[in-house]
Amino acid sequence: MTATAETQKPVSLTARSLSGRFWRFSAAFVAIAVLAPALALGWEAFGPSQGLWAHLLANVLTQAVVDTAILLAGVGLLVMALGTSAAWLVTAYAFPGRRILEWALLLPLAVPTYIIAYAYLDILHPVGPVQGTIRALLGYSSPREFRLPDVRSMAGCILLLGFVLYPYVYITTRAMFLTQAANLVEVSRTLGVRRSAVFWRVALPLARPAIAVGVSLALMETLNDIGASEFLGVRTLTISVYTTWVTRGDLAGAAQIALAMLAVVIVLLAMERYARRRQRYFATAQRARRFTPQHLGPIAGVAAFAVGIIPVLIGFVAPATYLTVEAAKRMKVNGISPRLYGETLNTILFAGAATLAVLVFGTVVAYAARALPGRATALFQRLSTLGYAMPGTVLAIGILIPVAALDGLIDRVSQMLFGVPTGLLLIGSGAALGYAYVARFLAIAAGSIESGYSRIPRSFDQAARSLGRTVGGTFRAVHLPLSKTALAAAGLLVFVDCMKELPATLLLRPLNFETLATHLYGEAARGTYEEAAVAALAIVLVGTLPVMLLARIGRRESGED
Amino acid sequence: MAGPDDPPALALENIGRRFGDTAALSGVSLALDAGEVVCLVGRSGCGKSSLLRLIAGVDQPDEGRILLNGAEVAGPGRFVEPEERNVGFMFQDYALFPHLTVEANIGFGLKALPRADARARVAEVIERVGIGALAGRFPHTLSGGEQQRVALARALAPRPVVLLMDEPFSNLDRGLREALRVETLAHLRALGTTAIMVTHDPEEALSAGDRVALMRKGRIVQAGTGYDIYDRPVSLYAAEFLSPGSRVEGLCRQGRIETPLGTYPAPAGSREGDRVVLFIRPQALSFAPQGEGVEARIVNRAFMGEREQFTLAVNGVAETLKLYASDRPHGAIGDWVHIIVNPGATLIFPHADTKCDS
Numbered sequence: 001m002t003a004t005a006e007t008q009k010p011v012s013l014t015a016r017s018l019s020g021r022f023w024r025f026s027a028a029f030v031a032i033a034v035l036a037p038a039l040a041l042g043w044e045a046f047g048p049s050q051g052l053w054a055h056l057l058a059n060v061l062t063q064a065v066v067d068t069a070i071l072l073a074g075v076g077l078l079v080m081a082l083g084t085s086a087a088w089l090v091t092a093y094a095f096p097g098r099r100i101l102e103w104a105l106l107l108p109l110a111v112p113t114y115i116i117a118y119a120y121l122d123i124l125h126p127v128g129p130v131q132g133t134i135r136a137l138l139g140y141s142s143p144r145e146f147r148l149p150d151v152r153s154m155a156g157c158i159l160l161l162g163f164v165l166y167p168y169v170y171i172t173t174r175a176m177f178l179t180q181a182a183n184l185v186e187v188s189r190t191l192g193v194r195r196s197a198v199f200w201r202v203a204l205p206l207a208r209p210a211i212a213v214g215v216s217l218a219l220m221e222t223l224n225d226i227g228a229s230e231f232l233g234v235r236t237l238t239i240s241v242y243t244t245w246v247t248r249g250d251l252a253g254a255a256q257i258a259l260a261m262l263a264v265v266i267v268l269l270a271m272e273r274y275a276r277r278r279q280r281y282f283a284t285a286q287r288a289r290r291f292t293p294q295h296l297g298p299i300a301g302v303a304a305f306a307v308g309i310i311p312v313l314i315g316f317v318a319p320a321t322y323l324t325v326e327a328a329k330r331m332k333v334n335g336i337s338p339r340l341y342g343e344t345l346n347t348i349l350f351a352g353a354a355t356l357a358v359l360v361f362g363t364v365v366a367y368a369a370r371a372l373p374g375r376a377t378a379l380f381q382r383l384s385t386l387g388y389a390m391p392g393t394v395l396a397i398g399i400l401i402p403v404a405a406l407d408g409l410i411d412r413v414s415q416m417l418f419g420v421p422t423g424l425l426l427i428g429s430g431a432a433l434g435y436a437y438v439a440r441f442l443a444i445a446a447g448s449i450e451s452g453y454s455r456i457p458r459s460f461d462q463a464a465r466s467l468g469r470t471v472g473g474t475f476r477a478v479h480l481p482l483s484k485t486a487l488a489a490a491g492l493l494v495f496v497d498c499m500k501e502l503p504a505t506l507l508l509r510p511l512n513f514e515t516l517a518t519h520l521y522g523e524a525a526r527g528t529y530e531e532a533a534v535a536a537l538a539i540v541l542v543g544t545l546p547v548m549l550l551a552r553i554g555r556r557e558s559g560e561d
Numbered sequence: 562m563a564g565p566d567d568p569p570a571l572a573l574e575n576i577g578r579r580f581g582d583t584a585a586l587s588g589v590s591l592a593l594d595a596g597e598v599v600c601l602v603g604r605s606g607c608g609k610s611s612l613l614r615l616i617a618g619v620d621q622p623d624e625g626r627i628l629l630n631g632a633e634v635a636g637p638g639r640f641v642e643p644e645e646r647n648v649g650f651m652f653q654d655y656a657l658f659p660h661l662t663v664e665a666n667i668g669f670g671l672k673a674l675p676r677a678d679a680r681a682r683v684a685e686v687i688e689r690v691g692i693g694a695l696a697g698r699f700p701h702t703l704s705g706g707e708q709q710r711v712a713l714a715r716a717l718a719p720r721p722v723v724l725l726m727d728e729p730f731s732n733l734d735r736g737l738r739e740a741l742r743v744e745t746l747a748h749l750r751a752l753g754t755t756a757i758m759v760t761h762d763p764e765e766a767l768s769a770g771d772r773v774a775l776m777r778k779g780r781i782v783q784a785g786t787g788y789d790i791y792d793r794p795v796s797l798y799a800a801e802f803l804s805p806g807s808r809v810e811g812l813c814r815q816g817r818i819e820t821p822l823g824t825y826p827a828p829a830g831s832r833e834g835d836r837v838v839l840f841i842r843p844q845a846l847s848f849a850p851q852g853e854g855v856e857a858r859i860v861n862r863a864f865m866g867e868r869e870q871f872t873l874a875v876n877g878v879a880e881t882l883k884l885y886a887s888d889r890p891h892g893a894i895g896d897w898v899h900i901i902v903n904p905g906a907t908l909i910f911p912h913a914d915t916k917c918d919s
Contacts, residue, residue, distance in 0.1 A: 020642070457654060457656060459652040459653075459654055459656035460656050460658065461619070462614070462617060462619045462643070462650060462652070462656070463650060463652060463656040463658075463715075464658075464669070465617075465618070465619055465642070465643035465644050466617045466618070466619070466643050466644070466646070466648050466649065466650040466670075466725075467644075467650075467669050467670030467715070467716075467719065468644045468645075468647070468670050468672060468673060468719060469644050469669075469672070470642070470644050473644070473672075477658075477669070478658060481660045482658075482659070482660055
């Protein structure tokens with residue numbers, strides 16, 4: 001009778017688990033929340049219209065569209081040239097300092113666009129250090145006799161953005177060179193292609209999808225930028241959205257321009273998606289093998305290093321040094337003001353809270369797609385990661401529309417019921433700003449959590465379920481402990497991005513609420529130079545953390561450690 | 562053992578499952594009595610693993626019903642989540658949780674028990690499977706065979722209604738595979754566990770289970786004891802899946818099947834002029850003295866240790882024939898020899914069967 005002794009009846013036979021429903025519902029909620037701002041924009045822009053399109057087109061939009069197009073084209077070309085050649089240099093050639101250069105080339109990622117613009121305004125100021133030195137060398141005594149072209153121009157903006165955004169192209173292209181090119185390059189050599197021709201005939205065509213992905217990411221950042229264009233006097237669409245709302249109080253107009261920006265975003269997104277599909281094809285077509293670089297002689301080696309370090313000097317070393325010197329001067333004389341301490345605390349609290357929320361929501365979306373595979377959860381996952389493509393200003397206007405209406409409603413209801421006016425509760429409490437952070441950075445968390453899950457075999461899920469764990473129980477017992485590292489990495493990336501965030505913060509922050517980024521923006525916009533350098537330095541220093549993480553991942557993937 | 566009135570431990574009724582346009586499973590019915598071990602065998606992609614996933618509840622059937630001990634766990638309008646079915650599942654990759662010790666892995670399915678009882682049960686299972694020395698270790702420090710034992714212990718710990726094993730031995734070396742198969746089956750027998758084992762290896766299927774179910778393109782084409790399906794395969798496909806052999810075409814004339822190898826009694830129901838295919842396994846052939854049987858030319862001979870395999874060509878037969886010999890006969894490649902066919906060991910199928918041989 002051992003048979004009956006060793007088998008139990010099924011525990012219980014209730015239909016359909018609550019746990020599964022909870023995860024699916026939560027994922028749907030997150031997706032809708034991320035999508036809501038875009039829908040609100042459409043509603044406001046096409047809704048009860050004030051007939052502003054014609055006015056906008058004539059006065060603002062045409063110029064802004066042209067300027068934005070020129071900026072995007074310029075930055076696109078520059079990051080393509082810088083990123084691709086840097087990636088090729090450190091992959092195809094071996095020279096002293098190459099290892100250092102490999103990760104140093106990532107450093108400009110730590111410098112937000114508004115900080116590089118802020119720093120160079122001063123570095124290249126007619127009475128600043130660079131022009132002063134040149135004049136001293138050439139024997140001129142005043143800026144009136146000699147000055148460089150003004151950095152406050154379209155060309156200046158393109159250059160500066162290009163030198164901090166090229167790492168997007170560098171990362172994707174280098175990964176492609178490292179993992180894919182080896183076999184093909186060697187085969188092409190045996191077929192008679194000279195070393196010097198390999199780049200143009202094999203490597204570059206091979207890397208096209210990777211370059212396209214990198215460029216589209218860099219251009220999304222360009223479109224998102226508000227500080228650099230503002231400081232350097234380029235009237236982009238982002239600036240137009242901002243001024244239309246902040247100085248003219250015209251929400252419908254801002255929504256309409258924001259909608260035009262969304263059109264640009266969709267083009268960039270389509271380009272990225274298309275390129276990624278092709279990249280996947282390339283990636284599966286070839287087995288990964290390490291690329292054997294060509295050893296350079298001493299002179300050529302030094303030259304290669306000198307050329308390779310230029311983007312690092314311009315994009316990171318110069319602004320970071322400048323900020324350090326200025327911050328040190330300031331702190332030696334005045335110390336750090338309590339105001340700056342308060343702002344730092346604001347920044348950390350807000351970024352920290354938003355990071356926690358992003359991790360929770362990102363986990364919900366990624367785990368729902370994993371544990372309850374199907375069309376619905378896959379769609380929720382895709383929708384909830386669209387926020388990363390929305391420029392901060394566009395997102396903020398999209399959030400402002402429903403939140404302002406809701407705030408008005410809450411205020412009226414509260415006054416009616418309790419006789420207490422609540423004012424702008426959601427905006428005043430920072431809830432709206434938190435919402436923006438979550439919507440914008442969810443993709444980062446969801447992506448890195450998902451890639452953590454992809455290393456957990458499916459059989460683990462099935463084993464846990466058949467051993468009696470619910471969908472949620474399986475998450476707690478298996479996925480959470482096994483994806484802790486991925487979660488921590490995601491948290492770091494999101495935290496730093498929240499901390500650096502400027503455009504949405506400017507629009508959605510509560511009254512008289514400053515973060516380090518808005519402080520810097522305020523000073524730079526006013527043209528005063530107080531503690532902005534200290535704030536900027538803090539942002540850059542924290543920003544180097546994810547860069548180091550990225551460099552480590554890169555080293556592991558390229559088979560060194 | 563199960564009484565005559567007990568419902569089967571597991572019953573599958575007309576199961577169907579589609580993935581997009583392809584039918585992964587259709588019309589699958591099978592019942593297992595308590596304590597029975599059934600091997601599901603078939604080529605990769607025949608739907609055997611999909612069937613296990615449906616029984617475990619990690620996937621849902623589109624048609625049909627699944628009953629455990631007589632209670633419906635999947636069917637129209639009813640679906641019991643996997644965690645509530647108490648079905649054990651053993652995976653090809655073992656799926657041991659890397660962040661848990663062997664002990665914690667085995668106790669993973671015992672969450673519903675009070676802690677002391679769970680600990681006692683873990684100790685009991687560890688003892689039975691004989692892995693006491695591994696209790697505190699982590700899965701990545703274990704050998705393949707040790708991991709397999711831990712996976713078995715983990716699946717058995719909650720006393721499952723039925724244990725599902727998906728290619729449980731395919732990640733092991735050949736020698737170890739056989740030893741562990743014998744050991745695992747001994748545990749299942751001792752505990753009276755009802756089990757389904759999926760395999761693609763016909764030898765494993767024939768030797769391991771009380772019954773074998775042969776699957777093809779999402780259907781069970783034949784189920785029965787190992788002897789049943791080996792001796793009386795229902796189709797040429799089944800015959801060829803279970804053992805090597807050669808096809809020889811023949812024609813039905815006056816109640817007999819005429820082939821280049823001789824004539825055979827026609828099976829019941831054959832009609833004059835029917836074309837048939839004889840399936841001849843190597844053991845049906847033997848060498849004959851000069852003047853007996855038919856002439857064959859040696860195409861190849863391969864020495865394999867305990868036996869030697871001869872490949873032979875016979876005039877008028879398209880395929881070469883295989884013959885096993887263990888007495889090291891004479892004969893070099895190209896020589897002509899005589900062979901005879903044991904008529905009782907040949908299988909005869911209608912000719913139409915040859916068309917569907919994927």
